[in-house]
Amino acid sequence: MPLDILIVGAGVCGPALATLLLRAAAGHRITVVERCDALRTGGQQIDLRAQGIPVMRKLGLLDAVREVCVHERGVAFVDKRGSAKFQVDVNDSGKGGQGLTSEYEIMRGDLVRVLYEASLRASEAAAKKRGGGGGGGGVTYEFGVSVESIAQNENGDGGVDVKLSNGRQQHFDLVVGADGQGSRTRRQAWGDAAGRAAFHTLHSYGAYFTIPRDDAHDSDVAVVHHLSGRRMIVFRSNNRPDTQCYLFCNDGAQAATLRDATGATGKKSVAERKQIWREFFEDSDAWCRERVFAGLEGTEDFYAHEAGQVKMGSWSKGRVVLLGDAGYCPSPISGCGTTASLVGAYVLAGELARHQDDVGAALAGYDRVLRPFIDEVQALMPGAPTIGAPQTDWGIWFLHSLGKFVTTLKIDKLALSLMPEGKGGIPLPEYPELKLAE
Ligand SMILES: Cc1cc2nc3c(=O)[nH]c(=O)nc-3n(C[C@H](O)[C@H](O)[C@H](O)COP(=O)(O)OP(=O)(O)OC[C@H]3O[C@@H](n4cnc5c(N)ncnc54)[C@H](O)[C@@H]3O)c2cc1C
Structure with missing residues (x-):
């Protein structure tokens, strides 16, 4: 200590790690490179759950999160006329587990901003502690920059020699790959084939985009409409001026086309990808059909994604370590991607x-401390994700009937009240060395 650390990716966990490191040791010299030209604040609603909540509390950021939370009362499952068949409410009692809607639902961009700003404040505070900022410590963000190559310096001091896309060569004590589920750092350090093989698809494909709000239909209850063929249309509006629309298809038999539609193959333009999504929902006779198509065409923040999990035998190689989705993406189906990345940064x-x-x-x-938690987070409900997206109309009828039975008898509420607040009941380890609020 102090260390020269390179963090690749200014998403959720990159800035969180920078903040935590500087709170513990004011002298760390941290460089964060982000391949986008500015802070990447895109994305829709994500949730903070379980052990992620105490991490934000320890960072002193839970109030800042609360201020920008969207207020979702629950999720209604509707038929093709838009009539609710059953509704699952948020558990906002502060006790027990979290249901489909977390107590802390937040737009991804807002969370990224909260964490980025916290890291800048931590850097200023660290400069004061060092007595005027000498010694080059603190955090520096470099946007529009990525890593060209990484070479482990095994015969020297065990650090890493890095070549950046702006031509600079620099030696670091540690490189942290916080660059998301498709992590290039993972491929650079473990090799292209191993880096790619670590991603295990769940054959669940989603398109996320913002559409104009329609006060006649949109409220603080999210709406899920199932279609046969393992498809879903989701609307979430809450207290926001616009509405989020998601389209999902969980049909592995259509994987080749759907991968094109997410952009994973790089073969299709955004307009072509939107058109594929439209074709997948063309046969719908739902009340919202035209609204979805008009929204899809007009949206400027279209984002599509193939859900999967990243599984690695070890999260570090030499002096390169993976953090968040890059090392152990649990997929949005787990509801714990953001939480896992924050707990990872803390550990x-x-x-x-x-x-x-x-x-x-x-x-x-x-690796030793975090692994039991990640194993728990990655253990999806048996049959997920297809179990929640029936193939046939009969399957949708059964899902609605079961949901109505469970929610009418309040079995869902009872189950949540009996669940531990933290995922799997695994306690968050204590690190007094981090000098945090609690
Ligand atoms: C644009 C975007 C939109 C998203 N939308 C949703 C959503 O709607 N719902 C949801 O559940 N999850 C979404 N996610 C994923 C969610 O943010 C993560 O699952 C979770 O929060 C874990 O965060 P992370 O920091 O590990 O990864 P991310 O939040 O994915 O952050 C990774 C960061 O690394 C940067 N990066 C990638 N490659 C490189 C590179 N080679 N060099 C430098 N920087 C690089 C990315 O631009 C990004 O800023 C989205 C992610 C992104 C990037």
């Missing part, structure tokens, strides 16, 4: 603080 910073200048011991500790 990595905690282990580095605990082991001081022994980076190898810290990385081993990160």
Whole structure:
């Protein structure tokens, strides 16, 4: 300590890690490179759950999150006329587990901004602690920059020699890949084939976009409409001036076309991808059909994605370590992607603080301490995701009937009240070395 650290990716967990590291040791010199030209604030509603909530509390950021939370009262499952068959409400009692809607629903861009600004404040505070900012410590963001190559310096001090896309070459004690589920850092450090093979598709494909709000239909209850063929249309509006529309298809038999539609193959333009999504829902006779198509055509923030999980035998190689979706994406189906990335940042910073200048011991500790939690988060409900997206109209009828039975008898509420607040009941480890609020 202090260390020269490169964080690749200014998404959710990159800035969170920078904040945690600087709170523990004011002298760290942290560079965050983000391939986009500015902070990437796109994305729709994500949720903070389970052990992610105490991490934000420890960072002193839970009130800031609460201020920008969207207020979703629950999720209604509707038929093709838009009439609710049953509704699952949020558990806002502060006790027990979280249901489909978390107590902390937040737009991804708002969470990214909260964490980015916190890292800048932590950097200023660290400069004051160092007495005027000498020694080059703190965090520096470089936008529009990515990593060209990584070479482990195994014969020297065990650090990493990095070549950046702006031509600069620099030596770091540690490189942290926080660059999302398709992580290039993973492919650079583990090899292209191994890096790609770590991603396991769930054959669940989604398109996310913003459409104009329609006060006649949109409220603080999200709406889910199932179509046969394992398809879904979702609207979420809450207290926001616009409405989020999601289209999902969980049909593995259509994987080749759907991968084109997400952009994963890089073969189709945005207009072509939108057209594929339209064709997938063309046969719908739902009340919202024309609204979805008009919204899809007019939207400027179309984002599509193939859901899957990243599984790695080890999250570090030499002095390169993976964080968040890059190392252990649990998929949006788990509802815990953001939470896992924040808990990961907390444990990595905690282990580095605990082991001081022994980076190898810290990385081993990160794997050992975090793995049971990630195993728990990645263990999806048996049959997921297809179990929640029936193939036939009969299957949809059965899902609606079961949902009505469970919610009428309040079995869902009872189940949540009996569940532990933290995923799997696994306690968040304590790191007094991080010098956090609690
Ligand atoms: C634009 C966008 C929209 C999203 N929308 C949703 C959504 O609607 N719902 C949902 O559940 N999840 C969404 N996610 C995923 C969600 O943010 C993550 O699952 C979760 O929060 C974990 O965060 P993370 O920090 O590990 O990864 P991310 O939040 O994915 O952040 C990764 C960051 O790394 C950057 N990056 C990628 N490659 C490189 C590179 N080679 N060099 C430098 N930087 C790089 C990316 O631009 C991004 O800023 C979205 C992610 C992105 C990037």
